[in-house]
Amino acid sequence: MFERIREKLEILADAAKYDVSCSSSGSNRKNENKGLGDAEGTGICHTYTEDGRCVSLLKILLTNHCIYDCAFCVSRRSNDIKRAAFTVDEVVELTMNFYRRNYIEGLFLSSGIFKNADYTMERLVRIVKKLRTEQRFNGYIHLKTIPGASEELLKEAGLYADRMSINLEMPTETGLKLLAPEKSHDDVKKPLDYIQQTITQFSSEKALIKAVPKFVPAGQSTQMVIGATPESDKEIMHMANTFYKDFSLKRVYYSGYIPISNDSRLPVIGSQPPLIRENRLYQTDWLMRFYGFDVKEILNDAHPNLDVDIDPKLSWALRHLEQFPIDVNTADYKMIMRVPGIGVASALKIVQARKFGRLHQDQLKKIGISFNKAKHFIRYADSPLQLRDYESGHIKALILSESSSKYTRIPKNQLSIF
Amino acid sequence: MEIFVFDGTLEGLLTAVFECYQKKAKDVKIVSEVHHVPDVFKEAFHVISDDVKANRVWKGLAKKLDSNWMKSIYKAFLSEQPATFQDLFEFIRYIIDNQPGAEANFGNRYVLEISQMSHKVHREKHRMEAFIRFQKTADEIFYAHIEPDFNVLPLLIDHFKNRYADQKWIIYDLKRKYGLFYDLEKVEEIAFDFTAEMSPALNALPGNVLDPKEELYALLWKDYFRSVNIPARKNMKLHIRHVPKRYWKYLSEKQG
Numbered sequence: 001m002f003e004r005i006r007e008k009l010e011i012l013a014d015a016a017k018y019d020v021s022c023s024s025s026g027s028n029r030k031n032e033n034k035g036l037g038d039a040e041g042t043g044i045c046h047t048y049t050e051d052g053r054c055v056s057l058l059k060i061l062l063t064n065h066c067i068y069d070c071a072f073c074v075s076r077r078s079n080d081i082k083r084a085a086f087t088v089d090e091v092v093e094l095t096m097n098f099y100r101r102n103y104i105e106g107l108f109l110s111s112g113i114f115k116n117a118d119y120t121m122e123r124l125v126r127i128v129k130k131l132r133t134e135q136r137f138n139g140y141i142h143l144k145t146i147p148g149a150s151e152e153l154l155k156e157a158g159l160y161a162d163r164m165s166i167n168l169e170m171p172t173e174t175g176l177k178l179l180a181p182e183k184s185h186d187d188v189k190k191p192l193d194y195i196q197q198t199i200t201q202f203s204s205e206k207a208l209i210k211a212v213p214k215f216v217p218a219g220q221s222t223q224m225v226i227g228a229t230p231e232s233d234k235e236i237m238h239m240a241n242t243f244y245k246d247f248s249l250k251r252v253y254y255s256g257y258i259p260i261s262n263d264s265r266l267p268v269i270g271s272q273p274p275l276i277r278e279n280r281l282y283q284t285d286w287l288m289r290f291y292g293f294d295v296k297e298i299l300n301d302a303h304p305n306l307d308v309d310i311d312p313k314l315s316w317a318l319r320h321l322e323q324f325p326i327d328v329n330t331a332d333y334k335m336i337m338r339v340p341g342i343g344v345a346s347a348l349k350i351v352q353a354r355k356f357g358r359l360h361q362d363q364l365k366k367i368g369i370s371f372n373k374a375k376h377f378i379r380y381a382d383s384p385l386q387l388r389d390y391e392s393g394h395i396k397a398l399i400l401s402e403s404s405s406k407y408t409r410i411p412k413n414q415l416s417i418f
Numbered sequence: 419m420e421i422f423v424f425d426g427t428l429e430g431l432l433t434a435v436f437e438c439y440q441k442k443a444k445d446v447k448i449v450s451e452v453h454h455v456p457d458v459f460k461e462a463f464h465v466i467s468d469d470v471k472a473n474r475v476w477k478g479l480a481k482k483l484d485s486n487w488m489k490s491i492y493k494a495f496l497s498e499q500p501a502t503f504q505d506l507f508e509f510i511r512y513i514i515d516n517q518p519g520a521e522a523n524f525g526n527r528y529v530l531e532i533s534q535m536s537h538k539v540h541r542e543k544h545r546m547e548a549f550i551r552f553q554k555t556a557d558e559i560f561y562a563h564i565e566p567d568f569n570v571l572p573l574l575i576d577h578f579k580n581r582y583a584d585q586k587w588i589i590y591d592l593k594r595k596y597g598l599f600y601d602l603e604k605v606e607e608i609a610f611d612f613t614a615e616m617s618p619a620l621n622a623l624p625g626n627v628l629d630p631k632e633e634l635y636a637l638l639w640k641d642y643f644r645s646v647n648i649p650a651r652k653n654m655k656l657h658i659r660h661v662p663k664r665y666w667k668y669l670s671e672k673q674g
């Protein structure tokens with residue numbers, strides 16, 4: 001009795017794990033019906049996998065049966081693996097019982113394409129509808145949009161889901177066509193666009209009539225697989241930028257390709273996933289979203305790829321030494337954020353604290369900036385007299401030698417963001 | 419330097435601030451009763467907690483500080499650290515003695531200490547919200563016990579009450595020997611004796627008091643945790659930074 005459900009969970013969680021998104025934040029669903037759960041505010045990571053990824057949602061496929069044969073996917077039809085499918089009630093029970101024990105923030109439900117798009121989407125919708133209406137579940141629900149599903153189904157799904165997503169998979173159309181000839185970026189853009197328009201429509205109605213229901217309150221996201229096809233970082237991030245702009249996406253995820261196939265079009269099994277590169281892409285994504293950088297400042301024809309040995313902010317600063325040093329006691333907040341070693345929160349503390357007097361080295365350290373990195377780019381109340389201008393190669397060497405643990409040993413896995 | 423001994427409550431600490439102004443004391447060392455070691459050569463002043471006095475200080479602060487800062491004071495207080503009591507005392511005096519807005523001066527030692535300590539306490543609150551694992555008992559109560567570094571239970575009430583509105587639950591602090599019980603309507607403080615079978619080390623109740631399905635879900639969760647790992651990405655250093663080892667005992671997926 002236990003064994004069947006255990007086996008299903010094992011197969012269908014394993015197949016779902018390559019979708020890296022695990023965010024459970026950004027919704028505004030409160031527990032107003034004295035039901036179970038609350039998805040307001042920022043999400044919680046209830047545990048972390050041994051590779052340091054956040055686990056906040058029960059992330060499963062409804063089924064790993066699939067009529068498609070995308071070369072990069074474990075569930076592809078030609079792959080000889082065990083197949084399984086949950087029933088609607090099994091998913092509902094698992095979600096409720098995990099949630100009640102404080103294991104998870106909610107459900108991330110995706111699926112292989114079973115029979116056809118509508119047939120699959122209809123099952124997904126049935127599950128989320130049951131959770132919301134019969135079980136009064138107010139936890140977070142991230143639902144995959146199945147490409148090609150009818151607009152009616154998407155609209156119904158959006159009434160129950162907090163977030164919906166649909167993956168670009170390969171960063172360029174050429175890359176996608178190479179590995180999944182049956183698919184195209186247009187299959188992704190159409191539903192993204194439809195859902196985005198419906199979100200806008202609901203929120204403008206909401207401004208007039210209070211009783212308008214929620215529709216995908218945490219917005220949409222997408223994912224690109226990195227390193228399976230030969231795109232440059234510039235192509236990847238410019239594509240991400242376009243999608244952020246065109247579809248008001250909340251997040252773009254970058255997933256370093258984990259070799260799972262002997263297909264000659266793909267990196268061989270056993271090769272290291274490009275984890276440092278993945279991390280550099282996330283850092284760039286942050287610079288675009290929170291640090292006021294335009295993607296073209298970081299990646300352009302002269303610099304089509306990110307450095308491996310240093311983060312993209314440091315790399316940008318070294319290319320623009322003419323803009324430094326800046327005086328933290330007078331410089332604009334926006335410029336302080338651009339200093340390597342100073343994050344958004346520290347920049348804010350600096351502009352608040354300096355109203356009470358010029359800031360010195362020890363105060364800057366206490367505020368929490370990475371002083372050893374930042375010192376090459378800033379002036380402060382007691383900064384030493386600078387005798388000569390350093391050139392960028394020299395500063396880079398100094399920073400690399402001072403922060404030996406972080407950069408010189410080639411880290412095998414992800415670094416933290418900055 | 420004068421020594422003020424207070425009873426360890428927030429009210430006592432605020433009363434001490436009041437007395438300090440009353441007595442026009444300059445340098446004060448503030449100690450809670452449990453940490454106080456009497457010194458024959460130096461007499462200590464024993465602060466008697468007083469609602470009215472404490473309230474005057476609290477209201478005075480609330481005029482100058484926004485609600486986030488008021489919460490920070492409370493959170494820093496819940497750290498129960500002797501050094502933080504002193505920092506709080508100095509911080510409150512600093513706010514009272516200065517023009518509104520002084521709390522933004524992160525160049526000031528006490529502003530920084532209080533902001534950082536409240537941050538630490540907040541982080542532990544957040545960790546508890548993440549790492550608490552309920553077990554369902556045969557009488558339909560979802561139960562968990564914890565041993566937090568700081569006294570975070572009071573900070574957990576709203577979160578768990580909002581989230582688990584339709585189930586009874588208990589969260590018990592083994593270190594401080596009290597707990598919270600939600601009975602589907604309100605949260606109450608409770609205290610009870612522990613039997614030997616309740617394992618503080620493993621955050622677990624003995625099998626005979628559990629719901630028959632509890633074992634299944636604990637097992638499924640463990641399975642789930644195992645299957646979401648991607649061995650090619652393994653990075654234990656990062657893992658431990660996110661889940662410090664001292665919290666592993668709460669996590670059923672980490673047992674056995």
Ligand code: SF4
Nearest residue numbers: 066068070073076112
């Ligand atoms: S359609 Fe989706 S599940 Fe099916 S093979 Fe392609 S990526 Fe995998």
